[in-house]
Amino acid sequence: MAELELSKDEREQLVRVIQDHMRDELEQDIGNMEATLLLDRLVGPLGDTFYNKGLRDAAALLSRRADDMADELYTMEKIIKTDR
Structure with a gap:
């Protein structure tokens, strides 16, 4: 990871x-x-x-979004009917 560099104005x-x-x-x-x-x-x-805190927060957000997408995909599944 690169050193944190601040602009002149930020410093x-x-x-x-x-x-x-x-x-x-x-x-x-x-x-x-x-x-x-x-x-x-x-x-x-x-x-x-x-x-590091920002990375953990971003990872948690992505995980929640992935779970939401997985839930939505599950609701889109079609029930397979069999003639038995």
Whole structure:
């Protein structure tokens, strides 16, 4: 699996989110460099975790859809009448 790559705009937005959180919740002002370092440290494990969760959610959705299609196909079957 490739490394999670963020666009410049995504990185800047996330850096601001980190800075806002640190200021609002922890009363700590941090600069762009510190917030970027924190983002770089967390992106790997958090990104992988959310990616895996997304894959599991997608697999569950596909499984439900496949079950629905199988049910619909079953209802379309014709009863075979025999003359016995």
